[in-house]
Amino acid sequence: MAxxxxxxxxxxxxxxxxxxxxxxxxxxxxxxxxxxxxxxLTDKHFEVLNYLREKTEAGEALSIRKVGKSGITDIKGLYKLFPKGPLKFSAKIAGIPKPASCV
Structure with missing residues (x-):
């Protein structure tokens, strides 16, 4: 920790x-x-970030597929919003722990 x-x-x-x-x-x-x-960041980014935070607070495991089925954006849209690593970077920006599914 730093x-x-x-x-x-x-x-x-x-x-x-x-x-x-x-x-x-x-x-x-x-x-x-x-x-x-x-x-x-745009409003759409913040929709995704808030969704990730809500799901993390609820103790739910996160995946790209789950975000794609959230109704906020589809998987292709998620890749456009966070092109260098959709779940990895969206989680980092959302201030939540690195999802287990991220390498």
């Missing part, structure tokens, strides 16, 4: 840069993490 300043806030992050405490997340932190990976 301490990192993101959007002016000190947060604990894992070795791979995922927030250790999802309660430390806010939209400014999301925007800065997204900027680091070359993504400019």
């Amino acid at each position: 301490l990192k300043t993101i959007a002016g806030t000190q947060v604990n992050v894992s070795e791979e840069g995922y927030l250790e405490n999802m309660n430390e997340w806010n939209e400014d932190i999301a925007k800065e993490i997204a900027s680091e990976v070359g993504i400019e």
